[in-house]
Amino acid sequence: MATYASLLSLGHILDHFLQHPPRQIDVLDKAQIDSLLENLTFLRDFLEDFSLIRGDVIQALEEKIARSAYAAEDIIESRVVDLILGNAEAGSERSGIFSYFNIFLKKVTLPFVYSSSTLFYQDLQKVIEEIISLKEDVMKIKETEGIKIMEQPRKAATASSFVRGASDSKNTMVGFDEDLNQIMETLTGDESNLQILPIVGMGGIGKTTLAKNVFDNPLIVCHFDLQAWVTISQQYSVHEILLGLLKEIGGEEITQKNDDELGLCLHRSLFDRRYFIVMDDMWSIEVWDAMKRFLPDNNNGSRVLVTTRLSNVADNFFSCTPHQLHLLDEDQSWALFCDKVFGKESCCPPELEEVGKTIVRNCGGLPLAIVAISGLLAKSSRTVEYWEHVADDTHAALNKGGDGLCFGILSLSYKHLPVHLKPCFLYMAIFPEDFEIRVSRLVKLWVAEGILKPMSSRSLEQIAEDNLKDLIDRNLIQVHDYGSRNKIKTCTFHDLLRDLCLREAQKEKFFLVNGLDNQSKIIDNKRRLIMQRSSDEKLCRQQVFDARNFASCTRSLICWELESTSIKLPVCFRLLRVLNMDDFYSCEEILQLVNLRYIYFDASSNPNLLNPLESLSLLWNLQTIIIAGTLCGSVTPTNLPAEIWEMPQLRHLKMEQGDFYLPDPPSTNSKNGRRDIIVMKNLQTLCTIRNFRCTDEVVHRMPNLKKLGITYWRFPGGFGWDHYEVYNLSNLRNLESLIFGSYENVLRNLCFPQSLKKLTLENCRVPWEDLTVVGLLPHLEVLNLMDKAVKGREWNPVEGEFPELKSLKIFSTDLVEWTADSSHFPRLEKLILGYLEFLKEIPEGIGEIPTLRSILLVFCSDSVYSSAEKIQEEQLELGNYEFQVRINGADRKKYSVGLLAQSTWKKLLNFH
Template identity: 45%
Template sequence: MAYAALLSLKHLLEHTLDHDYQYLILDEKQQIESLLQKLCFLQDFLDHSPQKSSETIDCLESQIRDAAYEAEDIIESHITDRVHEESASKSGDSFTPFCHQLEEVIEEIDSIKKRVEKIKDDNDVQDLQTRTEPSQPASSGKSSMVGLDDDIMEIKVRLTRGSSSIETLSVVGMGGIGKTTLTRKVYDDEKIVQHFDIRAWVTVSQNYSARELLLGLLDSMKKTTDKVREKSFEELADYLYKNLKGMRYLMVLDDVWDTNVWDNVKRLFPNDNYGSRIMMTTRLENVAGYENSCSPHHMRFLNEGESWNLFCENVFGKDGCPTELKQIGKRIVQNCRGLPLAIVVIAGLLSKATKTQHYWTYIGENLSSAIASNDDNCSKILSLSYKHLPHHLKGCFLYIGIFPEDYVIIVSKLVKLWIVERLLKPERSKSLEDVAREYLLELVDRNLILVHEKSSMGKIKGCRIHDLLRDFCVREAQREKFFHVNNMGLCGISEGTKVRRLIIHSYRKLNDLDICLHNMRPRSVLNFDLKHYHPLEIFINPRLLSVLDKKTVRIIEFPVNLRYFAFELRFGRSFPASLLYLLRNLQIFVCENLGSINLPLEIWEMRQLRHVKFWEVVLPDPPSAETEGKKSFIVLDNLQTLSNVVNFRCTEEVIQRIPNLKRLKISFKRGAVLERGYYCLNNLVHLLKLESLSCSIISSLSFWKNIAFPISLKKLSLKNCCLPWEDLTIVGSLPNLHVLKLLWYSFDGLEWEPNEGEFLQLKYLMLADINLENWIADSIHFPSLEHLVIEQCRYLKEIPSGIGEIPTLESIEVSLCGDSVVTSAKQIQAEQQSLGNDDLQVRIVNQS
């Protein structure tokens, strides 16, 4: 975790120079600037160091990590002391220099830097890379596979039919999902053997040699001799080309990690229009889709029946599972989550052990550790994907291990945590949120993260990680001192150990936890324990605590270094101004209380805020610069999310302070001031970066007359407005609107007929609990619509038949509506199917 530690320290140094310079004396400022230069050098070294580990590189990385952690602790600890001193005395004269402590760390980093320079000067980096071993063709023995018969048939059809021109087919999926086994089954199939004149198989792997790759193919074709092995690369390439010329061939490149592999070999395969095929297996989506002539075949997880059959075949052979073991056996298989590698490994273990209920129950309760400790090959397969990650992704991937098993990870929360944990490498012209989303997509493309749910905007909303990969993350993170997961106790943490991040999944003895937390001084504490609803008082030393996601956890002394604070307010409905004054670095501010909370004026002085999310929050009007005798005011230019603000006064002063807001949720309640123009909602149009707006108005219709929307708006949710349908033209004219949700009496009236030329970019439309009877619309009214959701529209007679003629429409979902609406949805689907459109999905849910 050297790279992640360097990134975090670099963020800190830059922040200190930009925002905390008043707490530094001159010598300290010079030290920090010098240290920043050294970090850039080390970061560049790691960026270009080999991905495959070696003893020398591993040792250097450990030293870099520890030195970076030490420097971070020294700087933040002293800055914290100086904030307290300034708060108490209003003077910086008593500041105690920390040059000496920092100098010791700088000397250590200097020493590391010299060793790195020596490695670079001696070209040792190249020598540290593992030499490529000759690729060996896969075994020619029959492969065992249970299930996936449809997949095998599909691939055989794609290989033997279609274009006579050469085509490439990739099989893609996570490590251990059975790509090689499936491909081997196809490769050895009798019809495939008969169809192709020549077949060859080579395993490429991460560190490959183009020359050895050619020799592997020729070996598989039985075309190598001692003389052939002495040929140069170009001679081997010519020899392979001549042996394939005029033949219908099938070439398999197994375990490809780099697009360069295809660039190096594609010219070696003659295209004689004989229907030749090339297959590749890979874990990487970018490799699978690289210059391929047909779409990749994505491997799926085994279903319950296929998993059980594979398990029984490997444990019992032709014999069936004994009745007394069937229930626990099915639980074991279910916990393998359809991953063939996990099923085969645990089946191999159980096949050699005593077949008793007691032992099988034990294995079921300790499945992950049993797999990890009994099969080195399994660990190697999973760790390959991690080792192949670029340095900037490794910390983000391991961090996903903080979430419990089977947990649906909310991506918006994961992104926020990556940011405040300083795991992201900043890029010019991109927000950290955008960088984080790109990292997530890259992990998905590498088949390390599974997409669980997408939002109405088409972005990944929820994701998951397979249990085996999660367990790998936890083990690797604890080995690297990255985080420690607590399960029912604090075993594995010796007394006096500093734990940088403590993840609480469950706890038994509260006193033990309190004592350990006080001694460990963690920087991050995240509580995922859902079983304990009473508050847990944790006596945390708050000096360096930066991330606190505590749900039912309560702390005694308030941390001043917090960057992420998710909490339940237990001391009233007004947040103390004295606490906000201390939260000078806060970026994520989340309160999970039901009910409304009043924030003090100090909220407008928190420059680092990025996301503020409350159930309901009342914001004070910001003080004007004139009333405070100032020439300028503080701009919260990092603030992107503000939710849910009650009776939000959108004045010019407010807009000027939040110019980069992207997501806003506001509500206006009965009893709000009703004077026209008091809330200045027409000023919303000046939020030029606003993409998502949710607005609930339980008050006067005069609000709507004063409202205007920025053209940047992509998502709009309206609730309680009770407006006439003709006023929806204000919304329909928005040029970039992709998602529209009309909820709970947002519009009132029995008939809605949209105007042609509106909603041109709308992709998602939800109508929920609105008073609508006749909806008059055709395909021209929503030309880009992809998803239609109708919920609790009890008076609606039917969905217009013309909606089904929209060429982009993918799905219609109906819930808690009248039978006539359900009938119209089914009729639309039937009509489209009669026209050959089988892609339109209709879902009927929650109907009695």
């Protein structure tokens, strides 16, 4: 929720002031910070405890809390911006460091630079007093209304609310035949002990429908002595669940009994009988923990079927493997649609088929949406004009059809979220429809937005990854692709859930998606502004003009696919924290965004945008810099300024195509006669650095670096420095991922950090025998040997090397003979070979590795393809049907094993 996010955001700001205040700026005193933090923590705890309570009193209070938190942010950050810009202007008169910035300052008006400190402290104190007053209001609510609401018993929707109908169930089972057969096989199998089978999937995917068809199946009815169905739901009562089950199975007469007495009655009724119970819509494992002692294991094949949206609940039964339901494909979706609209005996008229399939595609394979929209169309005019109207805005039609049943069911997942996950979930809707979201980028955005609840034992990035995993476990986010270390690389977001998020975000004023194709101009006081591409450039200009006039409090400006280079960034975004654009701004405009935490831009069309790097120290709060694209074909690295060593907040600095020169850190920085060296404890990513000088001082300054990209180029007269300093890399003790490029072999006698989990070597020309230094790394999981990284005709790895290696990629080498078996790569899962025209074959022993799942081949010799086919045949004979050999599209006609589309190969070959 937006209110909780506002408290987290303000808390992060105050923590930054305590840990790393802006240099030479005195904004807050310790007493003010302590007072704010104490009251924010109290309000945050209240929202966590009362997150499921909704009412006019609570809602009005939340709005007041959000307004006060935003006001405190605006007052504090406005003052910081004023002072930093004012000091920069004054300092530029004495030094040439900010000369470019000084020229710009003279062109604009900064009305708040010289504002009164007295007024600032008065305004801030007023907000503090408002927050204290809100705390008192909360205490009154907790003492009266809150306690009453929290103590209300939770009621269950029991079996009486479930209406079974076999005839209807057959109509709704389109696309689930295979799932039905698998579940029936498990339920009627030979296992005699009591088994619990969870069906798990997102809301509306058909879990209850499938369970209903299983429950009514004649084979199930005949197989079990007793059957019972109970719906749990979010608000449940164990007492009501027990009563419902007893009523279903016709148990002994019920009188006034407590839970234990009812449970004993149920146990007696089920004892020595083969029973089948469906527990539908379970939201918490605590329900099962309370119920399982009343369900006897009669050792006769009794079964419990559970449906849930939560994968972590399903995993906690420790019985059968959870049955995961997936979205319907296009054919299944169309079949379900036609069945519901036209019935079994009728077909879709030809004139409606094209628009009908468009409507179905808009449902994204979600059975609930397809059934809902089908019900609407089945009762409406069957004309092309009306169906095209529905196709133009299917989501709006879904929200109206069936009294909004579709979105009502989906919204239960949002309402059930813990309050600390709600801002993260809402934030997912900033991405366009059908967008493949890179997890690494999403994590950085969450951190920069300040919407993560901090934990003392974990970094913000780790907390973000935990939150994403939780959303995935709740089937609100889908994993799209895994990286080489089996970490989630990309994820996707169902369009209907995105639409739900947009509605909630608009209601809570969390962000505004300014589609640029609509006429929305309500931008005033929106903390986050999302702009999307428009084909109407005139409208695009108008929307940006509106932003110039109204969005003075905007903290995030995220633009997707805006292509008009004539549109400039509005100057009024002076408090901006997150800037995600391409080439819509100038160097001058960036220089005054001193509050930035995250910046992403494309340098392809405007290399001058890198000029702000010369004044990085102005951006005192900067956490992430991501530069996409190349500098108009330039291969000359960009010089990072010396001020880079004075940015303790910096977490990630990455140029996606190109590299930097990193200056040596200053040996001392005298302040008040004392040695003042800033240790960049937050720095985790640094890519890519040309001729990286890994001195003792550099190692000391970045102790928590996790990902490093470096390249080494020799100048005509040598490196110009002692390049043996590269051997100091082993002292980066927290480094997990290293990309190492060099045009000569500098790896001889090199010691890598023992912490490395992923290593990419490029152009190093290392003899195969020298890879021993890599093979002995105890935690290495991924090794990529790219573009002549190694040289030589033979590779004979030593037994005992690469003990944890899971992924091995070899591209563009002169390798001919390769000897290897399971003793060399005992845990290998994926082998990728590309452009190996001289390699005779894949070693037969590779096929004997028990963990191997796939071999991917790209433009290799015919003999390599043949050896891969032989390995696959052997695996099939051993019953390993999951093993795959895949080859690139260029050789499809020759070889037929596991072919991949070219688009898929592009993703597989993205080793960074």
